[in-house]
C-alpha cells in the first residue's frame with residue numbers, strides 16, 4: 001500500500017516539447033504536473049514577454065476561443081479569463097454580444113448561457129507563456145531548431161536532434177517522453193520515415209481561404225451592444241465573410257476572408273470596400289469609424305489536413321503529437337485552439353491514471369493518439385463537410401446531406417431562439433453535434449424543408 005501510494009505521486013524524469021506555440025505551452029502546463037523537467041524547444045527567438053512570433057504567422061489574425069476551449073484553459077490556468085478581462089478583453093453571452101449574419105439572416109439576440117471572451121492571439125500566447133515559464137521544472141530553449149528524433153531503443157523515441165542558435169552542430173537531447181507540437185509545418189512524418197516507419201497519407205480537404213486582418217481603435221461612437229460582428233461564408237453563394245472582435249486595449253481585430261478567388265485586399269480603400277460588400281453593416285461600420293489602425297496582415301490557408309498517426313501499428317513508444325501537428329482545420333470554423341486544449345486535458349487524464357496505477361510510460365503513446373483522433377473527429381467532420389461543398393467535383397453524400405440540413409436549420413434558427421441556442425452550444429463544443437438532431441429540432445427542420453403546398457391565387 002505504502003509502495004503504491006509512493007509510485008502514484010512520483011513524477012517521471014524529463015519531457016521535451018517540440019514547438020513553444022499555443023499547443024506547446026498548454027502541453028507544458030500539463031507535463032509540469034507529471035515530469036520533474038519539461039524542456040520546450042522553440043525555433044523562434046522568444047522570451048517570456050513574446051506574444052506572436054514569426055513562425056506563428058496566423059497569430060496576427062482574429063482568433064476566436066470557443067466556450068469549451070476557454071473552460072479547459074481556465075481549469076489549467078485559473079484566473080486567465082479574469083486577467084485577460086483586466087486587459088480589456090470582454091466576456092459576454094454568445095447570443096447577446098454578437099451581431100451574427102447567418103446564410104438565412106441575422107441570428108436572434110437572446111441569452112444562450114454560452115459565455116465567451118474575445119482577445120488577440122498575441123495577448124493569449126504572451127499570457128500563457130509567462131505562466132508556463134513560472135512553473136517549476138519548465139525551461140524554454142529559444143532559437144532551437146529540431147531536426148529529427150533519436151531512437152536508441154528499438155521502437156522507442158529516446159530524444160530529439162536539434163541545432164541551437166544557428167550553430168552548425170547537430171545535438172541530441174534525451175528524454176523519457178517527446179511531444180511534437182510544432183504546428184502545421186511539422187516534419188514528424190519525414191522524421192518517422194527516416195527511422196524506417198511507414199506513415200499513412202494525410203487526409204486532406206482543400207480549403208483555400210485568404211485572410212486579411214487589420215487591428216484598429218475602438219471609437220466612442222461604436223454602438224456598445226456588440227463585442228463581435230460576423231458574417232459567415234456558406235457554399236456556394238456566400239464566398240466572402242468576416243469577423244470583427246473587440247479585443248484588449250480598446251481595439252478591434254478585423255479579419256476579412258474569402259474562398260478561392262475572393263481575396264480581401266490589403267490596401268485601405270479596397271479593404272473597406274470588401275467589408276462593405278458583406279451583408280453585415282455592424283462589421284463595416286466599426287471599420288469606417290476607425291481613427292488609428294495597425295499594419296495589415298495576410299494569410300493564405302490552402303488545405304485542412306489530418307495526419308492519421310492513430311492508425312499506425314508501429315507508432316513509437318514515448319512519442320506524442322498534438323495540436324496542428326496532427327490536424328489543421330479551416331480557420332473560419334475557429335476550432336484549433338479548443339481542440340489543442342482538449343488534447344491537453346486528455347493528456348492530463350491519461351498520465352494521471354497511469355501514475356495512480358503505478359504504470360510506466362510505455363503503452364501511453366498509441367492510446368493517446370487514438371484519443372486525439374476521437375477528439376478531432378467531430379470538429380473535423382463539421383468543418384470538412386462544409387468545406388467539401390465549395391468544390392462541385394468533391395461533394396460526397398454525407399457533405400451534401402449536412403449542407404442541406406444546415407441550410408434549413410439556419411432558416412429555423414433565425415426565427416427560433418431555442419434552436420439558435422442549440423446551434424451555438426454545438427459550434428462552441430459544449431454540446432455534441434447530435435444535439436442538432438434532437439427530435440425537437442429535427443421536426444422543425446423537416447417541416448421547414450418540406451415543399452410548401454401551393455395555394456392557387458383566388459380570383460378577384
Ligand SMILES: Cc1cc2nc3c(=O)[nH]c(=O)nc-3n(C[C@H](O)[C@H](O)[C@H](O)COP(=O)(O)OP(=O)(O)OC[C@H]3O[C@@H](n4cnc5c(N)ncnc54)[C@H](O)[C@@H]3O)c2cc1C
Nearest residue numbers: 019021023043055058063064146183323324331334336337
Ligand atoms: C488565419 C488563421 C486564423 C485562425 N483562427 C482561429 C480561431 O479563430 N480559433 C481557433 O481556435 N483557431 C484558429 N486558428 C487555428 C490556430 O491558429 C491553430 O490551431 C493553433 O495555432 C495551433 O497551435 P500549435 O501550437 O499546434 O501550432 P502553432 O501555433 O503554429 O505553433 C507551432 C510552434 O512550433 C514551432 N516550431 C515549428 N517547427 C519547429 C521545429 N522544427 N523546431 C522547433 N520549433 C518549431 C513554431 O515556431 C511555433 O512556435 C486559426 C488559424 C489560422 C491560419
